Amino acid sequence: MTPETPKETKTDACCQTGDVAVVDAPPPTTRRHFLFQIGIALNVVAGALITVPILGYVMSAFVKKFDLEWTNLGPISNFPEGEIRIANYENPYRRPWDGETARIPCWVRHVPGGTFQVFAINCTHLGCPVRWFAESKLFMCPCHGGAFYENGDHAAGPPPRPLYTYEYRVNGSNLEIKAGILPNIGNPGNPTEKVKGEA
Amino acid sequence: MIANAKKKITDAALGAFGWLDDRFHVTEIFEHTAGHHIPKSTSSWFYVFGSATLLCLIIQLITGTLLAMVYVPSADQAYTTLTYLNYDIPLGWMLRAIHYWGSNFMVAIMLIHMTQVYLFGAYKYPREITWMSGVLLLLITLGLAFTGQVMRFDEDAYWGIGIGASITGRSPIIGGEAVQMLLGGPIINSETLSRFFALHVFVLPGAILAIIVLHLRMVLLKGINEWPTPGVLVNRETYDKHYATIIRKEGIPFTPHGIGKDLIAGAVVIGGILLCAIIFGPKGPLGPPDPTMIDAHPRPDWAFMWIFAVAALMPDWAETLAFLVIPPIAIAFLFALPFYNNTGEKHWSRRPFAVLTVLFLYLSLGLLTVWGFTSPWSPDMIAWRAAETPAPFVKAKTPLELQGLVVLQQKQCRNCHAIDGIGGKRGPDLADVGSRLTAPQLARQVIQGGGNMPAYGKNLTPYEVDALVAYMVSLHPPGTTPALDSAKPAVYPEENSKKNAKPEAAHGEAG
Numbered sequence: 001m002t003p004e005t006p007k008e009t010k011t012d013a014c015c016q017t018g019d020v021a022v023v024d025a026p027p028p029t030t031r032r033h034f035l036f037q038i039g040i041a042l043n044v045v046a047g048a049l050i051t052v053p054i055l056g057y058v059m060s061a062f063v064k065k066f067d068l069e070w071t072n073l074g075p076i077s078n079f080p081e082g083e084i085r086i087a088n089y090e091n092p093y094r095r096p097w098d099g100e101t102a103r104i105p106c107w108v109r110h111v112p113g114g115t116f117q118v119f120a121i122n123c124t125h126l127g128c129p130v131r132w133f134a135e136s137k138l139f140m141c142p143c144h145g146g147a148f149y150e151n152g153d154h155a156a157g158p159p160p161r162p163l164y165t166y167e168y169r170v171n172g173s174n175l176e177i178k179a180g181i182l183p184n185i186g187n188p189g190n191p192t193e194k195v196k197g198e199a
Numbered sequence: 200m201i202a203n204a205k206k207k208i209t210d211a212a213l214g215a216f217g218w219l220d221d222r223f224h225v226t227e228i229f230e231h232t233a234g235h236h237i238p239k240s241t242s243s244w245f246y247v248f249g250s251a252t253l254l255c256l257i258i259q260l261i262t263g264t265l266l267a268m269v270y271v272p273s274a275d276q277a278y279t280t281l282t283y284l285n286y287d288i289p290l291g292w293m294l295r296a297i298h299y300w301g302s303n304f305m306v307a308i309m310l311i312h313m314t315q316v317y318l319f320g321a322y323k324y325p326r327e328i329t330w331m332s333g334v335l336l337l338l339i340t341l342g343l344a345f346t347g348q349v350m351r352f353d354e355d356a357y358w359g360i361g362i363g364a365s366i367t368g369r370s371p372i373i374g375g376e377a378v379q380m381l382l383g384g385p386i387i388n389s390e391t392l393s394r395f396f397a398l399h400v401f402v403l404p405g406a407i408l409a410i411i412v413l414h415l416r417m418v419l420l421k422g423i424n425e426w427p428t429p430g431v432l433v434n435r436e437t438y439d440k441h442y443a444t445i446i447r448k449e450g451i452p453f454t455p456h457g458i459g460k461d462l463i464a465g466a467v468v469i470g471g472i473l474l475c476a477i478i479f480g481p482k483g484p485l486g487p488p489d490p491t492m493i494d495a496h497p498r499p500d501w502a503f504m505w506i507f508a509v510a511a512l513m514p515d516w517a518e519t520l521a522f523l524v525i526p527p528i529a530i531a532f533l534f535a536l537p538f539y540n541n542t543g544e545k546h547w548s549r550r551p552f553a554v555l556t557v558l559f560l561y562l563s564l565g566l567l568t569v570w571g572f573t574s575p576w577s578p579d580m581i582a583w584r585a586a587e588t589p590a591p592f593v594k595a596k597t598p599l600e601l602q603g604l605v606v607l608q609q610k611q612c613r614n615c616h617a618i619d620g621i622g623g624k625r626g627p628d629l630a631d632v633g634s635r636l637t638a639p640q641l642a643r644q645v646i647q648g649g650g651n652m653p654a655y656g657k658n659l660t661p662y663e664v665d666a667l668v669a670y671m672v673s674l675h676p677p678g679t680t681p682a683l684d685s686a687k688p689a690v691y692p693e694e695n696s697k698k699n700a701k702p703e704a705a706h707g708e709a710g
Contacts, residue, residue, distance in 0.1 A: 090489045125510070142580055158511065187368065
């Protein structure tokens with residue numbers, strides 16, 4: 001029997017009868033009080049410790065930097081000079097269970113004179129897939145009517161900037177692009193791109 | 200003998216109940232919850248929407264759990280399991296349909312509930328927390344609706360996530376990082392689906408249950424709002440006493456005397472969901488979530504259609520504002536409503552501003568939703584090869600004009616320009632363009648573009664421009680005159696149209 005046991009019983013009794021006056025000043029430091037404080041302190045430490053991996057896990061997608069990787073688009077002969085053709089590539093970050101979402105399309109423009117422009121499929125307005133219309137030489141977006149010229153410049157509608165482009169290189173007979181992200185205003189994904197500003 | 204046996208059985212049953220009640224305190228719990236007293240006036244058809252929303256949630260929890268027994272949240276399997284649910288598992292299509300229609304009913308009934316609460320002044324003192332928890336429930340429900348749309352992992356879901364990412368990417372400074380956070384990586388893939396699955400199945404349902412507990416607790420603690428009377432004002436000092444008097448004078452126990460209309464409404468809701476599920480079936484899945492199939496035509500579910508419309512109709516400079524700044528402010532205003540409008544009149548007939556707000560919101564959101572479904576701002580991607588030209592727009596045309604029609608069709612002008620309503624609605628209908636613009640104006644517009652029209656100068660030969668302009672000049676409805684150049688002296692229409700029809704006119708300087 002510890003000395004404070006009777007007091008506790010008294011407190012319980014007081015509360016049931018609604019008599020608050022019996023509750024005295026907090027008890028002097030006792031073993032129970034000490035254990036309570038130690039318990040709180042230990043839980044603060046434990047809580048902080050378990051928060052580190054949880055936050056780290058959750059926030060990893062936020063802080064991690066994903067490097068772009070050179071990805072093959074196929075032989076250059078697939079892209080006749082002066083024309084714009086669609087090409088599909090495999091996401092370099094693909095998981096085995098990604099299924100068809102791992103194949104990403106893009107538009108390849110073989111500029112007369114031997115250079116290329118590789119455009120992301122995503123409209124710069126809200127990311128819908130733009131389609132190339134060879135007769136009117138326009139990329140048109142099915143969502144909000146954005147349109148782009150063959151060099152990717154803004155032609156009409158709400159898109160805030162020209163089409164996103166990929167960095168490209170010719171490797172032997174193959175065309176390669178630096179791929180791996182869904183381009184967006186916050187991260188257009190091509191550091192070499194020269195943005196002419198708002199169209 | 201029989202009466203004796205009856206009495207024995209009754210006594211035994213009562214005894215058993217008494218024993219259980221002594222252990223579980225059933226009577227006490229009942230009196231504090233289902234049996235709590237409500238003002239008689241609130242046993243009304245106007246007060247059934249809260250319980251109906253809760254009923255929808257229960258249906259969603261049950262059907263959702265059952266769907267999760269089959270659904271595989273993996274990018275390479277989700278679509279297959281959806282079609283498996285639709286076509287192979289007995290009644291799988293029905294469960295998907297009930298879950299889809301249950302969500303539609305839940306959003307719709309919740310909006311009605313909220314409107315009723317707002318118009319009846321129920322958010323005022325002392326029910327601030329009830330209102331605020333309700334706003335949270337609305338946000339979580341919309342979150343469930345959006346993530347649920349992603350669970351239907353088809354082409355719309357794939358591009359819908361892309362739209363979400365594009366909006367997120369507009370966040371200042373942390374745009375790129377926020378997109379990665381949303382997608383679970385740099386690109387839409389399996390991890391994106393898994394994270395939306397975790398939100399849809401664990402995080403948001405958990406949150407909604409926790410907040411519903413709070414919401415219902417507040418309903419019990421602060422009572423259901425009495426039917427408002429014009430002229431009876433809410434006053435912080437006197438209201439609690441006033442409410443206690445109402446309960447004392449005309450309080451009835453919710454169960455069994457006040458619940459009747461809720462029960463009937465609940466049955467109607469279940470019937471409605473079942474009826475829609477049977478008649479309309481489950482939604483989708485549409486085409487597979489294959490990004491290489493680029494002839495997708497992404498559209499959100501109806502609850503978000505108004506946002507889709509706003510994205511098209513906003514001036515370009517206002518878009519980031521509309522996506523990222525205005526929603527948090529609007530939600531903050533909604534959330535804080537009971538604090539800046541805490542007391543006073545409750546009855547709608549004395550609150551014209553409240554009634555106008557509701558009308559304005561419903562009309563504008565409704566109109567935006569209808570626009571979203573018709574989306575006249577989107578080009579008709581197949582009009583250039585599929586839209587017919589009505590006979591009056593071909594008849595009695597000169598060879599040059601007919602060549603112009605071919606150019607118009609082949610150069611895909613019809614994707615944006617209808618002729619007599621057939622074709623894209625993005626640009627003006629060309630049926631009467633000849634009575635609005637003169638030949639030089641048309642030539643300038645085609646070559647240089649302007650407004651929302653791209654410039655076609657590089658894509659058309661001078662001959663094609665001539666033909667196109669000749670055709671468009673000829674398009675003026677019978678009885679109307681061709682457009683006239685106001686800078687030139689007036690001439691007779693016949694003479695003017697003859698002049699305009701000459702090919703040279705199209706070469707005319709563009710100013």
